[in-house]
Amino acid sequence: MYSRILAAFAVIVTLFSGMALLAPAAIAQQSGEVPGQALGINSDADLWRFVRTGNAGSVSMKDELGAVMIQSEGDNWRALRNGPLSNIGAFGLFIMLFLLTMFYMVRGKIRIEKGPSGKTILRFGSIDRFAHWLMAGSFVVLGLTGLNLLYGRYIILPIVGPEVFSAITTGGKYAHNYLAFAFMVGxxxxxxLWVRHNIxxxxxxxxxxxxxxxxxxGVHPPAKKFNAGQKIIFWVxxxxxxxxxxxxxxxMFPFQTTMFADTFAIFNAVGLNLPTDLTPIQEQQYNQIWHGVVSLVLMVIIVAHIYIGSVGMEGAIDAMHSGEVDLNWAKEHHNLWVEEEQQKTKGSPSPAE
Structure with a gap:
C-alpha cells in the first residue's frame, strides 16, 4: 500500500519538475526569445513579417518556389479573382443579356424592309465560313468552360453534386486547353482574310x-463589306x-514566360513606374487575372454579336450559313459593297434555289 503511494508521489514530483524546467523556455518563447539560447529571430512579429513579405528560405528540393513559405500576393490575387473579377464579370454578362432582351422587346427582329427578293449574292466563301466557325465554335467552348471554372462551384456544383461536377470540370479543362489552339488558328x-476590309x-x-x-x-447608312460596328467587333x-x-x-506552360515583366518595361519607357522584377508566381497571377478580364470583356461583346447575327436580324445568319445572302438584305445593310460586287461581275445575282 505504502509502496503504491510512494510511486504515485514520485510520478507527480517528476511531472511537476518537468513542467518547472520547461516553463522558462515557454515564457522565453512567448516573450520573443529563442529557446535554448540558439541564434534566431527575436520575436514572432519579426518572424512572420519575414515570412509574409515573401522572403525565401533554403530547401533541398529542386523546386526553388518551395523555399517561399507564404507568397502574400496570393492573398491579393485570390481576393481580386473571387471578388471584383467574378462580380463585375457576372454583372456585365447579366446587363448585356438584359439590354438585348429589352432591345428585342422594343425593336423586335430587324426585318428586310422590302422583303426577300428571291435573289442572292455571295457574301462569304467556304474559307471565310471555315475560319469564322473554327474561331467562333472554339470560342464558345472556351467561354463556357472558363465560366465553369469561375462560377461553376456556386451554380453547377450544388445542382449536379461533386462527382458529376468534377467530371465536367476535368473534361472542360482538357477541352479548354486543346481547343485554345483551334481558336488561335481561326x-x-x-x-x-478580313483585315483589308476592316480598315x-x-x-x-x-x-x-x-x-x-x-x-x-427605314434608316440604312452606307457601308461596304463590313460596317463600322463589324469593324469594331473585328478589332476587339x-x-x-x-x-x-x-x-x-x-x-498552359507556367513559369516559362516573362510577358508582364517585359510589358511593364515597355510602359516604363514612356514614364510609368511598374514593377519589372516579378517572381515566376507573380507572373502567373498577373496572367491569370488578365486572362479572366479580357475573356469576360470578349464574352460580353460577342454575346451582342451573336444576337444581331442570329435572332436579332432577318437574313443575317445566312452569311455564315450558306454564304449567300438575300440581295435586298445586302442592299439595305451593305449597299456600297453590293455596288462593288455587281460592277465586278457585270451581271445580276443568280436566283435563289
Missing amino acids: LGLSFL PSKIDLQWLRMGGGIFKK TMVGGLSVSLSGIAL
Whole structure:
C-alpha cells in the first residue's frame, strides 16, 4: 500500500519538475526569445513579417518556389479573382443579356424592309465560313468552360453534386486547353482574310452617327463589306484574342514566360513606374487575372454579336450559313459593297434555289 503511494508521489514530483524546467523556455518563447539560447529571430512579429513579405528560405528540393513559405500576393490575387473579377464579370454578362432582351422587346427582329427578293449574292466563301466557325465554335467552348471554372462551384456544383461536377470540370479543362489552339488558328486565319476590309474610313463615322440603322426603321447608312460596328467587333476580337492567347499560353506552360515583366518595361519607357522584377508566381497571377478580364470583356461583346447575327436580324445568319445572302438584305445593310460586287461581275445575282 505504502509502496503504491510512494510511486504515485514520485510520478507527480517528476511531472511537476518537468513542467518547472520547461516553463522558462515557454515564457522565453512567448516573450520573443529563442529557446535554448540558439541564434534566431527575436520575436514572432519579426518572424512572420519575414515570412509574409515573401522572403525565401533554403530547401533541398529542386523546386526553388518551395523555399517561399507564404507568397502574400496570393492573398491579393485570390481576393481580386473571387471578388471584383467574378462580380463585375457576372454583372456585365447579366446587363448585356438584359439590354438585348429589352432591345428585342422594343425593336423586335430587324426585318428586310422590302422583303426577300428571291435573289442572292455571295457574301462569304467556304474559307471565310471555315475560319469564322473554327474561331467562333472554339470560342464558345472556351467561354463556357472558363465560366465553369469561375462560377461553376456556386451554380453547377450544388445542382449536379461533386462527382458529376468534377467530371465536367476535368473534361472542360482538357477541352479548354486543346481547343485554345483551334481558336488561335481561326483567329489568325480570320485576320488574314478580313483585315483589308476592316480598315476604318470616313464612311464609318456616318454609319455611327446614324446608329447603324438598327434603332429606327427605314434608316440604312452606307457601308461596304463590313460596317463600322463589324469593324469594331473585328478589332476587339483580334486584339483581345491575341492578348488572351498569349496569357493562355503562359498559363498552359507556367513559369516559362516573362510577358508582364517585359510589358511593364515597355510602359516604363514612356514614364510609368511598374514593377519589372516579378517572381515566376507573380507572373502567373498577373496572367491569370488578365486572362479572366479580357475573356469576360470578349464574352460580353460577342454575346451582342451573336444576337444581331442570329435572332436579332432577318437574313443575317445566312452569311455564315450558306454564304449567300438575300440581295435586298445586302442592299439595305451593305449597299456600297453590293455596288462593288455587281460592277465586278457585270451581271445580276443568280436566283435563289
